[in-house]
Amino acid sequence: MSIDGTATVICPLCEATCGLTLDHDDQGKLRLRGNDDDVFSRGFICPKGVALADLHDDPDRLRTPLVRRDGRLVECTWDEAFEAVERGLGRVIEEHGRHAVAVYLGNAGAHSLSLMLYLRSFLAALGSRNLYTASSVDQMPKQVSGALMFGSGAHLPVPDLDRTDHLVILGANPYASNGSLMTAPDMPGRLRDIRRRGGKVVVVDPRRTQTAKHADEHVFIRPGTDAFLLAAMAHTLFDENLVDLGRLQPHVSGVEEVRALVEHLTPEAVATHCGVDAQTIRRMTREFAAAPTGAIYGRIGTCTQEFGTLASWLVDVVNVLSGHFDSPGGAMFTLPATGGPTTRGASGRGKGAQFGRWTTRVRNLPESFGELPVAALAEEIDVPGDGQIRALVTVGGNPCVSTPNVARLTGALESLDFMVSLDLYLHETVRLADVVLPAPSPLEQPHYDVLLNNLAVRNNARWADPAIPLPATQLPEWETLLRLAAAVAPGDGTGRVDKDVIEQLTITRAVELTVHDEGSRIFGRDREEILAALGDTPGPERLIDLALRSGPYGDGFGTNPGGLTLQQLRDQPNGVDLGPLQPRIPETLRTRSGTIELAPQPLLDDAKRLRQRLAETRGATGMVLIGRRDLRSNNSWMHNIEMLVRGKPRCTLYVNPQDAERLQLQDGGQARVSSRVGTLVAPVEVTDEIMPGVVSLPHGWGHGQPGTRQSVAAEYAGVNSNLLTDETLIDPLSGNAVLNGIPVQVELVETALV
Numbered sequence: 097m098s099i100d101g102t103a104t105v106i107c108p109l110c111e112a113t114c115g116l117t118l119d120h121d122d123q124g125k126l127r128l129r130g131n132d133d134d135v136f137s138r139g140f141i142c143p144k145g146v147a148l149a150d151l152h153d154d155p156d157r158l159r160t161p162l163v164r165r166d167g168r169l170v171e172c173t174w175d176e177a178f179e180a181v182e183r184g185l186g187r188v189i190e191e192h193g194r195h196a197v198a199v200y201l202g203n204a205g206a207h208s209l210s211l212m213l214y215l216r217s218f219l220a221a222l223g224s225r226n227l228y229t230a231s232s233v234d235q236m237p238k239q240v241s242g243a244l245m246f247g248s249g250a251h252l253p254v255p256d257l258d259r260t261d262h263l264v265i266l267g268a269n270p271y272a273s274n275g276s277l278m279t280a281p282d283m284p285g286r287l288r289d290i291r292r293r294g295g296k297v298v299v300v301d302p303r304r305t306q307t308a309k310h311a312d313e314h315v316f317i318r319p320g321t322d323a324f325l326l327a328a329m330a331h332t333l334f335d336e337n338l339v340d341l342g343r344l345q346p347h348v349s350g351v352e353e354v355r356a357l358v359e360h361l362t363p364e365a366v367a368t369h370c371g372v373d374a375q376t377i378r379r380m381t382r383e384f385a386a387a388p389t390g391a392i393y394g395r396i397g398t399c400t401q402e403f404g405t406l407a408s409w410l411v412d413v414v415n416v417l418s419g420h421f422d423s424p425g426g427a428m429f430t431l432p433a434t435g436g437p438t439t440r441g442a443s444g445r446g447k448g449a450q451f452g453r454w455t456t457r458v459r460n461l462p463e464s465f466g467e468l469p470v471a472a473l474a475e476e477i478d479v480p481g482d483g484q485i486r487a488l489v490t491v492g493g494n495p496c497v498s499t500p501n502v503a504r505l506t507g508a509l510e511s512l513d514f515m516v517s518l519d520l521y522l523h524e525t526v527r528l529a530d531v532v533l534p535a536p537s538p539l540e541q542p543h544y545d546v547l548l549n550n551l552a553v554r555n556n557a558r559w560a561d562p563a564i565p566l567p568a569t570q571l572p573e574w575e576t577l578l579r580l581a582a583a584v585a586p587g588d589g590t591g592r593v594d595k596d597v598i599e600q601l602t603i604t605r606a607v608e609l610t611v612h613d614e615g616s617r618i619f620g621r622d623r624e625e626i627l628a629a630l631g632d633t634p635g636p637e638r639l640i641d642l643a644l645r646s647g648p649y650g651d652g653f654g655t656n657p658g659g660l661t662l663q664q665l666r667d668q669p670n671g672v673d674l675g676p677l678q679p680r681i682p683e684t685l686r687t688r689s690g691t692i693e694l695a696p697q698p699l700l701d702d703a704k705r706l707r708q709r710l711a712e713t714r715g716a717t718g719m720v721l722i723g724r725r726d727l728r729s730n731n732s733w734m735h736n737i738e739m740l741v742r743g744k745p746r747c748t749l750y751v752n753p754q755d756a757e758r759l760q761l762q763d764g765g766q767a768r769v770s771s772r773v774g775t776l777v778a779p780v781e782v783t784d785e786i787m788p789g790v791v792s793l794p795h796g797w798g799h800g801q802p803g804t805r806q807s808v809a810a811e812y813a814g815v816n817s818n819l820l821t822d823e824t825l826i827d828p829l830s831g832n833a834v835l836n837g838i839p840v841q842v843e844l845v846e847t848a849l850v
């Protein structure tokens with residue numbers, strides 16, 4: 097496929113949202129480079145961004161729908177595929193009801209514009225409570241704590257990276273991940289700049305990561321103990337009279353409750369448990385409080401653990417108590433151009449958060465933000481009884497690789513009556529489907545980062561049209577979702593619902609919600625006037641146009657001339673910079689009290705577990721497993737691209753030299769790792785990067801299974817670390833899976849001499 101001249105692209109692979117350019121090299125091959133003129137990323141690119149061309153050209157990538165006939169997946173037409181979906185899901189709905197059809201939305205749901213805007217049309221048509229997403233193996237704890245403290249699950253403070261003097265990073269490795277819940281292209285450069293301007297970067301992690309190696313200080317911590325460390329930091333702030341709410345004083349409630357809670361969680365009380373000495377905790381706290389500006393930032397390591405919501409909450413408690421919140425250089429809220437839950441509704445007050453409106457069938461785990469914990473998906477399928485899930489639709493995800501206890505989940509999926517997958521590849525999960533629908537290559541999709549721009553460290557708006565035209569044989573993903581919606585919609589008794597009717601409903605409903613939203617620029621305007629202004633072209637464009645024009649910087653459909661419109665972004669393909677983050681308290685708060693609720697009751701209740709755990713833990717504990725990420729992979733995918741996977745094997749077990757000696761493990765040898773749920777064998781890499789008592793294995797591997805079509809990935813298969821993670825271990829408030837700090841046994845595998 098060829099393109100004319102140069103196109104701009106926004107990379108949808110990770111959260112950094114880099115602006116790229118696409119053209120051809122001298123040999124006529126597609127070539128991606130960093131876009132030096134991009135207002136946000138200024139030319140940054142990583143190896144995965146370059147590989148978007150290889151992804152596009154990958155012969156293994158799905159390009160036609162597949163349907164299962166006589167046990168085998170064979171090519172079919174789109175019409176045949178949707179007919180099979182209608183029959184298959186229709187039968188399950190008829191026999192077992194709508195809740196018997198579950199949906200798993202994977203990580204692509206946070207990156208693909210079509211998925212962000214149109215999955216909800218499908219979900220509305222389906223009407224099932226069984227929605228599962230990658231959020232519950234990721235950031236759900238942060239969303240729950242954000243909702244309890246500030247009012248919505250989108251209230252996720254981000255460090256004001258470019259102005260901070262002191263950044264404390266817990267459980268994140270942005271040198272590999274390029275940042276998460278903190279959208280910032282070129283994390284290494286931005287971290288370097290903090291130090292160049294005389295600031296300090298501290299990393300708290302059970303592993304001395306690349307990020308730690310480039311920081312001023314690295315502190316080892318026992319996995320799963322961040323909440324204890326943070327509580328002790330809060331204690332120190334009270335104890336040493338360092339609490340200073342500053343400008344936020346009138347907007348914060350619950351300070352005394354927090355003081356009482358952390359009274360006994362002294363640095364001395366938690367030191368052994370955390371593996372961090374009390375003096376270090378006190379010094380870290382003093383330095384943080386004394387810094388002119390600062391932010392504590394926690395990510396995967398603080399979320400995907402037993403005390404995930406408590407740790408996520410305490411990150412912001414310490415930020416608020418030390419006066420480093422909602423001010424330049426501190427933890428701040430983005431003001432996204434397309435608006436969202438942090439801008440919608442009346443200013444400064446809202447309904448707060450509500451959880452547990454329904455629960456899972458087997459374990460009674462509560463819903464959060466309309467979804468259920470994916471750690472419960474397998475049992476919802478394989479435990480017989482009323483309300484059992486009988487069909488599954490997976491979209492942009494690979495739960496048979498990415499979620500806890502994949503062996504059980506795989507068995508459960510094999511037992512389903514029907515399964516549909518919408519994805520780029522025929523991978524470990526998709527191979528189990530009865531109908532497979534191909535998504536277009538990222539270069540064939542339009543892009544606007546609706547979700548990640550909520551978390552950007554600088555306000556900006558950037559749009560990219562598809563760089564490469566969609567082949568005639570392919571459907572845009574939003575249209576696939578509309579057709580899926582049509583296939584399951586209840587209808588009005590007169591026959592089939594048409595996808596165009598659902599599209600019309602989608603845009604009409606979006607306009608209706610916006611003209612009824614007090615926080616929007618078009619509050620009270622005439623619905624028909626706005627619909628007419630948006631035009632007749634279906635698809636994501638007019639939904640984005642609506643969001644931009646009615647959003648905080650929008651043209652208000654005429655009331656704010658010169659304000660943002662989609663056309664304006666099309667005219668400025670390098671994006672529009674909307675300036676540094678601005679203080680947003682109290683305007684953005686949506687709690688019932690209209691304050692930052694520093695001590696929500698569910699968190700105070702859950703915090704009892706901290707005291708219990710300290711009382712229980714005596715002395716040495718066994719080995720625990722944690723994960724890691726690598727710059728050249730993207731969770732379970734991008735492993736089918738030779739230039740990203742070749743070289744030294746990366747799916748290895750990191751073992752500290754002390755443990756290696758004790759267990760007689762050798763670098764390059766093999767170890768058997770076992771947990772409550774499974775066993776695997778992995779190659780050993782002995783390194784003092786990892787702290788004693790902890791081993792690390794990356795997630796996302798374990799390829800080459802029968803029925804998959806990823807020939808390169810099969811050669812670099814690796815092992816699946818989620819054979820070891822345990823679906824019964826969850827963070828109770830959020831239902832988030834525990835993926836770090838898994839108790840394991842590690843032993844030598846004698847390799848026979850050949």
Ligand SMILES: Nc1nc2c(c(=O)[nH]1)N[C@H]1C(S)=C(S)[C@@H](COP(=O)(O)OP(=O)(O)OC[C@H]3O[C@@H](n4cnc5c(=O)[nH]c(N)nc54)[C@H](O)[C@@H]3O)O[C@H]1N2
Nearest residue numbers: 202203204208230234492493494498520535723731732795
């Ligand atoms: N042990 C352990 N397990 C983990 C983690 C961990 O740290 N440790 N991390 C967890 C986290 S944070 C996450 S987010 C999950 C991610 O786990 P998943 O939800 O499984 O997501 P990915 O592995 O990123 O897979 C994304 C899939 O989407 C497809 N895709 C890409 N773009 C598109 C598109 O535009 N449309 C469609 N339809 N499909 C597309 C890709 O081909 C790929 O198959 O893994 C979790 N699992």
Ligand SMILES: Nc1nc2c(c(=O)[nH]1)N[C@H]1C(S)=C(S)[C@@H](COP(=O)(O)OP(=O)(O)OC[C@H]3O[C@@H](n4cnc5c(=O)[nH]c(N)nc54)[C@H](O)[C@@H]3O)O[C@H]1N2
Nearest residue numbers: 267268269273276319320395396397725727729730731836
């Ligand atoms: N190249 C690349 N980039 C990615 C991804 C990818 O797979 N590859 N995935 C994307 C996704 S979906 C996400 S969610 C983000 C995640 O972005 P990050 O949060 O930066 O993810 P990781 O690199 O896994 O870093 C997690 C760190 O937590 C540490 N850790 C483990 N347990 C604990 C603990 O109990 N306490 C503390 N303090 N630390 C702990 C680990 O050692 C590791 O260094 O990355 C995104 N970007």
Ligand code: SF4
Nearest residue numbers: 107110113114142145
């Ligand atoms: S850092 Fe992320 S967004 Fe930027 S090029 Fe790499 S994968 Fe793409």
Ligand SMILES: [Mo]
Nearest residue numbers: 203230233234
């Ligand atoms: Mo994630």
